[in-house]
Amino acid sequence: MEFKSYELDPDAFPYSNEEKTKKYGIPNEKKQEMINQMRSHAEEIGLTINFENLEETSTFNAHRLVKYAEKQGKESDVIESII
Structure with missing residues (x-):
């Protein structure tokens, strides 16, 4: 298998919820809906995602x-x- 490197966000740093909303233009309610959907899909295949402890970094x-x-x-x- 061959792996390719690709940095999605070279300027990544920990953002507050307010900064994320401004950066991505997604209201907190929509963001929470998306998180719930990702968590649900992950659980369907046996994965647990703990978004509460997630730290964004480079x-x-x-x-x-x-x-x-x-x-x-x-x-x-x-x-x-x-x-």
């Missing part, structure tokens, strides 16, 4: 780590430990 260093691991022949191991 994935830049994770991408760097995976690329380094790839050179060491350990890419799959590192990716498995991250997800």
Whole structure:
């Protein structure tokens, strides 16, 4: 399997609910509806998502780590430990 790196939001940092609403243009009620839907879909396949403890951060260093691991022949191991 071949993995490709793609950083979704290079400027990511922890946003408050108000900042998220402004950035994405999604009212809190709609956001909560979307979260509930994602949680429901995850539960259908046996996953539990705890959005309350979710911390948004940059994935830049994770991408760097995976690329380094790839050179060491350990890419799959590192990716498995991250997800």
